[in-house]
Amino acid sequence: MLFQAILFYLFATVLIGAALGVVFSRNPVHAVMFLVLTFFQSSMLWLLAEAEFLAIVLVLVYVGAVMVLFLFVVMMLDINVESIQRGLTRYAPLGIGVALLMAVELIQLIWMRSRVDAGATAFAPYPEGYSNTKALGSVLYTEHVYAFEIAAVILLLAIVAAITLTMRKRPGLKVQNISEQVAVRAKDRIRVVKMDAEKKQ
């Protein structure tokens, strides 16, 4: 238990440090890397809470895909650091307000639960051989199948919408027709001409 507590405080400290780094770093690429570190640390915290499926999926989806695309965009844009610094002071009151609100909500939730049931704040360890991937899978496709499918359709809609917004037909665009290219035979492209050798002048 002591070992776990030490790990928890270690991960939590790094998590908060990295989150502050996201906000305060001057270089946007550094900020993105701090965000990656933040995701890693929160996935570690989830692992400590025995939610291994969610922890690994957090790394897989956010670190492996979303943040790569983020980094991609941030590197391409030439972001003006000064204007970001000005934005920081301007949005600071709003940010602090939101943070306070979330903190109050969380504290309230924990306080409420500890009043209802004294043991609720501590996790009961799962029995040996319990797989939370299996547990999640067995309810996701049975009990919550509609919610799941609706979420999937919304995501698909977002993909299709993004593509239709950015795709435009430009005139004079050169596009390959792959099947046509594959079907090409030598006799369509070259003609071998037989002729007599010419005499040297």
Add this chain to the structure above:
Amino acid sequence: MEFFANLVPAFVWDIWNSLPPLVQYLTIVTWKILFVTIGVILIVAFSTYFERKVIGSMQGRIGPNRVGPLGLGQPFADVIKLLIKEVIVPAKSNRFLFVIAPLLTLIPALATWAVIPLNDWYVIADINAGLLYVLALTSVGVYGVILAGWATNSKYAFLGAMRSAAQIVAYEIAMGFALVGILMAAGSLNLGDIVRAQAGGFSNWFAWPLLPMFLVYWISGVAETNRAPFDVAEGESEIVAGFHVEYSGVAFALFFLAEYANMVLISSLTAIFFLGGWASPLEGLAFLEQYHDLPFIGWVFGGGFPWLFIKMCFFMYTFFWLRATFPRYRYDQIMRLGWKVFIPITIIWITVEGVMAWFEVGPWAGLTG
């Protein structure tokens, strides 16, 4: 086991047994990690030699033959040369990210070995979500390449990084879908259980019922490791050396090590997922069953680490074979292959598999029950 137990004098066992269980556990795990890491690094060293010999013979050359007998000392000569070279950090580069980028490619490549079963009992962490862990870590490896390209502050390096990022993101999806097929067939995310589901000989390997997935996974693996014919991230002829154009000495050696460690990893994973890992192809034959417990050659019939090693070597050879055979893909064709060919193939085959499992046809009979 008893044979090994008798090698060590009794008082050593007494000391060992008096240690607290946590210390015993940590000692065993540390040794396991050391063995696997050193093994991987040695395999990487000799696979560079193997590659040069294979490509040399395919191109009608001899390959390295100067250092040591048959040129076997070549990898060590290369390592020593790289270690004593100067590491140059470009003046306008981002120093911290420039130095840390090679580490970020190497760490995931080595950390993935934690869940890979080398035989029936040798696995560092026998976790239930092993397959997800593998997917998560292989997707993290791209950061090193992107950051290296950006931190160098050079057009060529940046172009290489961009290409590599787009390519890896594209092929990862096909790879993930191919693994969904494995997961459906094995009914488990644990790599050990996936191998055990393929026990019973040659015909039970997942490569046969999942042949399209097998090909997609393997080709995506080649793309994911940035190897020829998908090596546009390096693209010597257009962008010099891509993301590692400014790296030298040890920093370059780390990139090199990471690339080969990733190749070894993808080869082993393909062997585990589709060719039955450590399982022997002769397992199903009843008349050979009596030989399974023979002391030194039992693995030939009963399965063991050497089979995994042989299968891995086969895939490593294929890597080099591809490199010696094919010209580099054009960038837009790589993207087309990834998005428009591989992803549809995997999705269709997942559907086919689902329907077969539902109607209890073929190898998945009894899976739904």
